[in-house]
Each structure stands twice: as structure tokens, then as C-alpha cells.
Amino acid sequence: MNFFKRAWLNLTAKKGRSILLILVTSAIMLFVLAGLLIRNAADSATSNAKRSVGATVTLSANRAAAFKQMRSRSSTSKTSRPKLTTSPVKLSDAKQIAQLSNISSYSATVSTSANATGFDAISTSGNSATNGGMGMKGGSTSGSGDIAILGVTSTSSTSAFEEKSSKMTKGRGITTSDEGTNHVVIESELAKQDNLSVGDSIKLKATTGTKKTYTMTIVGIYKASSSTSTQQGPGATDPSNNVYTSYTFANTVKGSKYKNTADSVTFKVSNPAKVSTVKTAGKKLINTSKYSLTTNDSSYQTVKASMDNVKSFADKIVWLVAIAGTIILALIVILMIRERRYEIGVLLSLGEARWKIVAQFFVEMVMVLVVSIAIAGVGGKFVGNQLGQQLVSQQTTTATTSSTATQTQGGQPGGGGSAPSGNRKPSGNMNGGAPGSSTSGTSTQKQAELDVSVTVLNLVELGGFGLAIMFLSIMLASGGILRLQPKKVLID
């Protein structure tokens, strides 16, 4: 393999030219690397965002079907006032859906209300507890109290806590271990007004069913951010009157027929890209005329869209630079080969095979490439960081704008899905149905951490690109070598 030795001798003998070649190649490699870095960073940021944003599928009563039924009944019988009858979700159904792949966890929500006994609920001016209750009464099967009970599997899995619009300040949240207990978590304003703290007991009187009075033990106090209050729908009591209990307790308050049911069950989908697959699979397990499955992956879609933008931009950079680099290098190699016609003629006169001459040029360029990649690797981090920062600041603006847009459209499904039970509930922070700006806000921060560091894998990938560029340019330029007549070169 004499051409390796010739390549080496040539590069070392013609130092000035070699250095120039290395500089040009380094510059091209640097741009390719920058593109690759941003693309990879966008890739990993997307998968991070996928994991952190998460998407949900919610199982709830099929309201649309229930309304339809109600309407058809009202047209046939005019004697009684039509009633909206919906079935609470059976937990056994939920457990079946939870077995599907891509579902990481699920949480049930049961909403009801009770009257504060022996302590005062917070009353908002012009929106007293009773008035608020009446407003929502409609076709409800239960009366309304001044305390809204949110029965959950665990407080940490509710969207209000996940989105950090509510935070535990004292004690602990409701967990699965609270099932079957009378443990309660109350809001800090309520605690302050009634001078309550963790460990204290309060009494709640059910407004429906047995109308029993329950003695509750406060296990924690949470603070709802002011944004939650502003998101309250009309007719709701003050959000500080929301208390969290285990869903089992909420069912007990609602009555014995609600045992092992929930207003809605929200399933966390571990891979947000699989949301629709999960929905299709889940629909096969339920009676779709009674229940419906609604998906919510809008935050994921927002993040995905913005990340896809960065990615496609980076892809374009990579390809643009690769193509431009190939053209530039091909021209340089063509010029170099012209300048070395005599040398090629001597080799041909010695009977060297033409492909070995092409191989010599290729080896020379690969040697140049290796040095250039090392240089680009050092410089790439800097360039990548600069570019990445630039892109992120642009994308953050886009993401914030689009998430604001989705919030206004996407606030409905959660609230709508649980309304049939007729209980008053704050629509803003339930069921993960509202892709609030807070979710997108968190993911935008994730984007800002675009990790632009040069790894060995990056350099290997860069090497691949470099080799392809070199190969192409040598192929483009070697036409000259393959056509060259040794006689012409040596005799002129």
C-alpha cells in the first residue's frame, strides 16, 4: 500500500498547502458539527420534553350520549322533566385500561360537596356558598354544600399539584394509603380563617344520601396560587373551600351506590406519542355509549412542534453545509489535482493503477480530515452553544405564544367530562384536562437547557459526514485523473 506512504510524504513535504487544506476543512467541519450538535440537542430535548410533559387519557361518563338520550326521552314523554343520567366510571374498568401498555399510572377523581359543621367556609362577596351551589344544581343528583370535596387517588397526581399551581405547605398530601380513611387536606386560607392546623379535626355534613356528619382529620395544608382562583368558573365557591380527600371518602359522602366508582379516571401515558394508540385500545375495553375516553396531549404537541422547528432548522444547516462543503472541497481537490498533473503522469508511467492514485488523494484528504475534526471538535462546542442559545431564545417566544393559544381552546375537556355528576367543581385544575400555560411554561424552561456538548458520538457522526464529503469531492475531481493521458503529461 505504497499510496499511504506517498500521501503522508506529500502532506508533510507541502506543509503550507496542507495547513490551508486543514483550515478550509476545519471551517466546513465546524459548521457541520454545529448543525449536528443543535440537531442532537433538539432530539434529546424533545425526548426529555416528551417524558416531562406527559399526556393523559381521561375516562369519564359519555356526556354527549347522555344528552342525546335525554333529548329523545323528553320528546316521547312530556309528563316528567327530562333528567340527564350518566353513569359514574367503574374502577374495575379503569383498572383494565391501566393494564394497557404505555400507561404509567392512573388517578381517580370524585367530586362532591358537604357543609362545614362547626367551622366557617370562606365566602366570597356576591358569590355566597348557597348561591353558587344553586347555579350549578341543574340536573344534579346531589345537593350542594359549601365545602367542595375533591376525592383523589393522590394529591400529587392531580393537575393542580403537577402544574404547581397548588403546593403543600404543611403536613402531607393525600396518597393511596389514605383510601378508606377520613383524612383531609385543606387550603391555607381556610386553615388561617378557622385557625386550623395539621392534626386538628373538622366536621363535614353530607348534603345528600344519609346526610351523615363525618369527622375528618387534617393531614396537610396546601396553598393554591392566585392564578387558580382566577381560573374559577362562575358559580363555584371560593377555591379555598376545596378540600382533598381520598376518592373513597368522596364516594361515601355521595352514597353507597357510588362505591368503587369515580367521576373520571385520568391515565398518565408514559410515551405521549402513543396517546391515540392508547385511546383506541382503551375504547375496546369500555362501553362507549356510557363512557368516553378523552385525550389531552396538547402540551406535548406544543413542545413537539417547537422542537420539530429547531430540528428541521438544524437539519437544514447540516445539509446546506454538507452540500456547500462538498462543492468547495471538490473545487479545491480539482485544482489540487490539476496542479499535480505531472506527479500523476510519473505515477502512470511507472505503471501505477489509476484507482491507487485516486486512493492516494483520498488518504491525503482523510488525514487532513482527522486533524480538522479534532480542531472542529474544540471549536464546535463554542459555536454550537452560541447557535443553540440563539435558537432557544427564538423558540421560547414561539412556544409561549402557542401555549397561550392552546390554553384558551383546551380548557374544556376536563371540566366537561366530570360535570355530569352535577357537583360543583373548579374546572381549572381538574383531571389534567386543562393544558394550562403553566405546563407549557415548564417545558419551555426544559428547552432552554439545550445541551450542546461535544461527545465522542458527535465526532464519529461528524467523521462520517466528513468522509462522505471527501469521498464525493474526490469522486467529482477524479474524473480528471481517470482521463489523464500519461503521454501528454510527460511530453508537453
Added chain:
Amino acid sequence: MLKTTDLGYWYDRQENSLFEHVNLEFKSGTSYAIVGQSGSGKTTFLSLLAGLDKPRAGQIELNGEPINKIGLTSYRKSHVAIVFQSYNLFNYMSPLNNLLTAMAVTDSSHRGDKAFATTMLCKLGITDEQMTKNVQKLSGGQQQRVAIACTMVCDAKLVVADEPTGNLDEENTKYVIEQFQKIAHDQHKCVIIVTHESDVAKACDHSYRLAKHEFVLEG
């Protein structure tokens, strides 16, 4: 060893052929000179013998085998060594590396034998110091001697040279011709030199003159 039969060549049209029906024989252990007016076609003829171009008519046989059957590339690689006026050397290498490269490319039996290459360069008056510095730092005469050394370290039995002394002074010319004679007689090779210098032609064993599209033996 080398025989041309009915060899003919022209560039654009057959009517303007440089030579036709050339029937010559070149023997090993002998040196030949080819002389003739400028533009008569000496270089063209030599390039055919060297396998750098294909004849338009007739054929060239090496020890009875047509060279186009051997294949021009492998013919050049194994059977011919070429020396040109402009010293066909790799300008980015030292004389020693030039010899080693020529040996490697032609698959010489001395391939990789550094000591052999050094001895050959020594014989041609290249000092140890000159051997390892860039070949372009040598004088024209020295460079041509390196080019001749290249033909000596290769196994090729046929050595063709086109005006090898064209750029050299009298003293260097004499020296170079002596070396070609040694190659022919000591290494028992066939040496064919195109020249316009009568001294060079006289020094060779035989000389042909290309005139009026024909080769005529002069001595």
C-alpha cells in the same frame, strides 16, 4: 527483445502519418539512439515503445508477445522504465524516497531494500546528504541521475529515455551517457535514447535516424 511490425502512427489524419510500416528490432544488452529533425515524430515513436500510447497501425511485441496483450499498464509497470528530459521524479520526496517509491510501484524484486537504493544513488554520485533532502534542492544533472537510478533499481529490461541530456551541460551529459551504457552492458538491458545530440548518438551502440517517415540505421 522488442520488435515492431508495420508500426504506424498519425495524430489527426492518416495522410499526415508520422511514420508507417516501421519494422525494427531492439535487442537486450544493447543501446540505441534515435535521432531526427524536430517534429519528425521521435517522441511519438518512443511513447509507443514505452506503452504510453497505442499505435494506429501494426504492433509491438515484447519477446514475441504483443504489448497490448500484456496490457499497457502492466507493461509499463513490469517491463519499461522511462526517463524524460524534465526528470520524471516526485518533487515532494527525497531522492531515496523517489527510488523506494519507484521500486514499490513497479513491484521491483528489490522492493523496500533501502541499502540497495542507497548504493545505486551512491554509484551515480549522489551524496548521503543529498539523498535525504528534497529532490528539488538538487541540480538538474543530479536530478537526472536520480531519475536514471530509478530505472536501475526497477526490474524493467527495457529503458527508454527522451532527450535525457537535454537540460544538462557537457560534463553531466557524458556522465549520464556512461550510465546508460552501463545499464545496457552491465545490467543487460535494452536502452533506447531519443536525442538530438550527435555525441550522444555516437556513444550508443546503434543509432537510427527518423527522416521522411522512415527509420534508417546510421551506425
